[in-house]
Amino acid sequence: MAKSEYEYVREQERDDRLPKFNWIVVRINGCDFHRFSKIHGFDRPNDERPLNLMNNCAISVLEQFPDIVFAYGFRHEYSFIWKETTKFYERRESKLLSLSVSFFTSVYVMKWRVFFPEQELVYPPSFDGRVMCFPGPGARLVRDYLSLRQNDCHIFNQKNTCSWMLVNSGRTESEAEEYLEGTQESERNELLFQQFGINYNNLPAMFRKGSSLFRDQEDVTVKLDDGGNPIRRTRKKIKVEHSDLSRKGFWRWHPEILSD
Amino acid sequence: MAKSEYEYVREQERDDRLPKFNWIVVRINGCDFHRFSKIHGFDRPNDERPLNLMNNCAISVLEQFPDIVFAYGFRHEYSFIWKETTKFYERRESKLLSLSVSFFTSVYVMKWRVFFPEQELVYPPSFDGRVMCFPGPGARLVRDYLSLRQNDCHIFNQKNTCSWMLVNSGRTESEAEEYLEGTQESERNELLFQQFGINYNNLPAMFRKGSSLFRDQEDVTVKLDDGGNPIRRTRKKIKVEHSDLSRKGFWRWHPEILSD
Amino acid sequence: MAKSEYEYVREQERDDRLPKFNWIVVRINGCDFHRFSKIHGFDRPNDERPLNLMNNCAISVLEQFPDIVFAYGFRHEYSFIWKETTKFYERRESKLLSLSVSFFTSVYVMKWRVFFPEQELVYPPSFDGRVMCFPGPGARLVRDYLSLRQNDCHIFNQKNTCSWMLVNSGRTESEAEEYLEGTQESERNELLFQQFGINYNNLPAMFRKGSSLFRDQEDVTVKLDDGGNPIRRTRKKIKVEHSDLSRKGFWRWHPEILSD
């Protein structure tokens, strides 16, 4: 069995390193989760359990890959922002994509029981993924990308809430959809308030705003000195927030996250 | 919150459809499985349990994605051959890569307990992946690719067997490595036979040849007719073999697998 | 002036080598030749002079780049087929594209006076270009590509001939276009015959079929020996034909041109 005669096929591998001076975003998305959420009995319109599981997986991803500086997720999608200068696996696209999506999936299955103690996994969930590059200094594009995702979160969640309120009050799914077709954001807010007494803005922020993950510093007491005084140290900790990313507020308080 | 002002970032997505008239190979590989196998107590030099788990996951992948026509794996890697004409997700590279690797990972974690009933998963295993394209008619390149993988399987397994035999008989890992450095294939066969009474060619084919997966037809009795005679039907079934892919034999018996 | 501080920008160059086991086609096309042909007084509907100039440039391209095995052109476009195994500039796309288009342009301008002795070049003509890859054995895709180009040549030329006949007989260009809209190939043949007495199939083949270039062997007398007998040698010569590429005939007589 002469090895050399097959060696030539190795050359079919392409150079897939992503261009430098770009922030890299890996976005994963639950595959056919419409079906998955039905079969596994997710509450509608919103269920904290699967969202907490998603957030928990994302935290593990940030712990696993130090070059991910921020993550944002809602429903069954999550975006991971790799720092502009990362040299992880030479910035090879296939590596960044496959490792992110594989590790996320692995944690999702392993931790399922923690969040769904009563509900067995009926079949293996899977996630697809994609990679985008956002050039440079100032990270304006990355911030705009995140605003876009959060806007999609808002649009989806408001519609979804209306839809399920209508269904829970007796309409079929298609009747609810028909009812909502062409409605404006303000009309849907009105509908929730008038018909169901729901003030949309009072719903939990996690549903309305999605979840943002980032490393934050915290002061911790590591031990007491001989005199019994606390010795404090600064330590990085992954924090979950449900802030408004479209306002400049968040980034003003955390300029270091997307600094070049 | 005006949506339109962020819409422009959507355009950063690239067209990543793979070229037509090419067979597509997705290869996944266990990430840092040197450590993973140690921590989870895999037997050395060979352990059937993790190999059977890998094969089982690969079978699930073939069941999930009908356009995968063949798979070959050994150790902690698996190659999946998508048919030349597949239109799955428009042949988008990121979709094929992420879905394959995510689904494989998901099954791996879910089925772990079946193959390791006594051993908890200590941490989430993950797999990386890559995509290669092999043009054209006759699939000669794909067959040569598979021969290359099988050759790598052979080289690795023979060396690994020698190495662990030496370690099990008292040498340290680095002494074993030193002992084997520069040896030829035939010398290592000799070593196994002389020192340890092992005829390498008698070791289980799964270790030496890896595992090949493909759909095969089988005749099954679906029910009996009124006269008590069996009604038989042909049905596709995924078969696992440990054949020699470098010989033309296998492909001669299964020309339909890689037909255009 | 420290060099090193700028060296990092060199890394922005991407690897643009084209995949192996593919035939490479570079197609060039005259840029805004509608205007160019008007200003330089090309005869309508057909003019041999610019076509002969195009063919002459293409011959120079084949002489310059031995790895181009075939070329096909009509109007102001030309396709150059690089052999499947070419290693010219490591198959780098930008090199193949830029060198082909630059050399072609250079010859076009230099030889203009030979074909248009009475007509000065009013402004610099230019050509755009693109690169396509066609995988594999048998070159079926390349042949189909060439058939497609020849078919486009036929469709264009037949319509164009009708159009200018109508214009030459008194209609405006837009009236002619309107007149032809929605007509079938056979109707246009009929029109040419009935109204203008033209049998389309008797028009020069160069107009109807375009031009094919390839290397052919010819026997030549290189000198006479001492006895006065001719010493003959076989030599490669670039040949121009106006054959039908869609029939299998041409390729049957020249199987060596697109052999792998």
Next chain:
Amino acid sequence: MAKSEYEYVREQERDDRLPKFNWIVVRINGCDFHRFSKIHGFDRPNDERPLNLMNNCAISVLEQFPDIVFAYGFRHEYSFIWKETTKFYERRESKLLSLSVSFFTSVYVMKWRVFFPEQELVYPPSFDGRVMCFPGPGARLVRDYLSLRQNDCHIFNQKNTCSWMLVNSGRTESEAEEYLEGTQESERNELLFQQFGINYNNLPAMFRKGSSLFRDQEDVTVKLDDGGNPIRRTRKKIKVEHSDLSRKGFWRWHPEILSD
């Protein structure tokens, strides 16, 4: 001749649009100009005629393509900077590359006689080209790229001047090269001064610094009004300078050129 059966090959064209939010650089380079300059009798070490021809071609390129905002050249290479937001041909790489290189070549051949009235073009000159992308706001990468090119100009020209001085005073080319091997910049300056009385910094700036092209505003008198007073208008004009691009000076005076 059914068209449809070949239509499928059209799909082999790839989407080659360059990523947004990047400055695009097309660099062209004379192909084998070592030989070309010898055969066409270029003066050594420096000759203004071919440089003026190069500059003249580059001016034509800027006039032809309004989205090119800056160009820099020396010897037989020229870099063209397309503005970050250009939508020319949808930013398709093959179009930008081929059109730039083809138009440049065309002008080079057409204008040859103007700059070399005594010297016929012996054979068609050609240029290769490549495309690079430089992300983002502030254009720091583009400026560093230009500094790198200018630094290469300096290094080359200083060495080349030494080399030809040595050759002109009796050494062979290889002796001159040997003599210069391993010398530092300052040593070569010393050599020029001591042996040949040349103060390198007094050589023409075009040789030492290369040529920069950009659009500048100038006030022009377009006509006189009825009272005989000049009516002045601001108009863009392409300017050629031989400035130092590595100092911040140039860009401080021309911030608008590379503004986003």
